[in-house]
Amino acid sequence: MVGRFVVIANQKGGVGKTTTAVNLAVALAQLTGPGSNLPILLIDLDPQGNATSGLTPPAELAGIRASGRSIYEAIIGRIMIADALRRIRESIFLLPSSSDLVGAEVELAAVEGREQRLKDILAPLRNQYSFILVDTPPSLGLLTLNAMVAADSILVPMQCEYYALEGLSALLGTISRVRKVLNPPLQIDGIVLTMFDARNRLSHEIARDVNQHFPDKLFQTVIPRNVRLSESPSHGLSVIEYDAKSAGAEAYRALADEVVQRAAGTPASSPEVSPEPGRRLWNLRALFSRETDRMRRSG
Numbered sequence: 001m002v003g004r005f006v007v008i009a010n011q012k013g014g015v016g017k018t019t020t021a022v023n024l025a026v027a028l029a030q031l032t033g034p035g036s037n038l039p040i041l042l043i044d045l046d047p048q049g050n051a052t053s054g055l056t057p058p059a060e061l062a063g064i065r066a067s068g069r070s071i072y073e074a075i076i077g078r079i080m081i082a083d084a085l086r087r088i089r090e091s092i093f094l095l096p097s098s099s100d101l102v103g104a105e106v107e108l109a110a111v112e113g114r115e116q117r118l119k120d121i122l123a124p125l126r127n128q129y130s131f132i133l134v135d136t137p138p139s140l141g142l143l144t145l146n147a148m149v150a151a152d153s154i155l156v157p158m159q160c161e162y163y164a165l166e167g168l169s170a171l172l173g174t175i176s177r178v179r180k181v182l183n184p185p186l187q188i189d190g191i192v193l194t195m196f197d198a199r200n201r202l203s204h205e206i207a208r209d210v211n212q213h214f215p216d217k218l219f220q221t222v223i224p225r226n227v228r229l230s231e232s233p234s235h236g237l238s239v240i241e242y243d244a245k246s247a248g249a250e251a252y253r254a255l256a257d258e259v260v261q262r263a264a265g266t267p268a269s270s271p272e273v274s275p276e277p278g279r280r281l282w283n284l285r286a287l288f289s290r291e292t293d294r295m296r297r298s299g
């Protein structure tokens with residue numbers, strides 16, 4: 001895979017965008033490297049900077065914030081993008097966020113081609129990475145638009161809660177407008193269900209609903225609610241580094257497999273994951289068949 005550009009977006013906050021961006025980046029890096037040649041690039045386009053802090057040792061954060069070398073300065077043209085790049089793992093590079101990004105929406109407003117800035121500045125770097133992942137802010141503003149214009153595909157994390165589907169229509173509307181005017185080849189990679197709670201009936205209902213509305217868009221991998229996922233960022237670690245055996249780590253590794261398959265054009269039907277005995281399995285088909293069994297038993 002070369003230069004596959006995936007934007008992680010959902011205009012709602014707190015749905016697992018950043019958690020997905022960070023953990024997918026590390027899981028993909030493990031899949032593709034070190035045997036394979038090209039590293040992963042993670043771009044933190046959210047002024048809150050949670051993807052930046054989520055993979056940075058806490059002691060180094062202040063230094064990054066004070067450096068004046070973030071995606072913000074690169075986007076407005078104050079520095080070269082290469083000067084904002086940080087190598088944060090053996091095969092992961094980060095373009096860190098800055099709280100100044102809040103102002104970028106306004107500062108770019110008068111710039112010609114303002115929705116193409118990210119695409120333009122990344123063009124020379126693109127083929128140096130296998131995957132480029134972008135974490136976006138919880139809005140459909142100019143920053144998210146820039147990500148969609150630059151991207152090959154969109155991955156939509158969706159929390160298993162009421163109204164999850166309603167929010168989706170605004171996002172889909174934006175995507176189809178971007179396709180019409182600015183980036184026709186843009187694809188929807190898929191929707192990934194996050195914070196799934198197997199004991200919660202609602203989680204199952206939402207999974208069923210989304211599957212019904214978007215049968216070919218839903219990732220087979222389901223991300224469970226897992227406390228390790230919420231603990232790891234405060235250590236500056238992905239869950240895969242923090243607790244490799246946790247359900248969260250397993251799920252994001254499975255998601256990475258699926259992302260690679262979809263990027264290669266292999267249909268989503270292929271992850272025929274047979275559960276190892278005694279292993280939790282975060283897979284839609286398994287969840288659905290378990291549920292069907294239960295319903296059959298209870299008549």
Ligand code: ADP
Nearest residue numbers: 013014015016017018019195224225226229230
């Ligand atoms: P967003 O980027 O969409 O705002 P985050 O990824 O920051 O969402 O997630 C919101 C909160 O939920 C964070 O505190 C995160 O640690 C937590 N979280 C995300 N996914 C999970 C999960 N699968 N299990 C448990 N906690 C999660």
Ligand code: MG
Nearest residue numbers: 017018046050
């Ligand atoms: Mg976030």
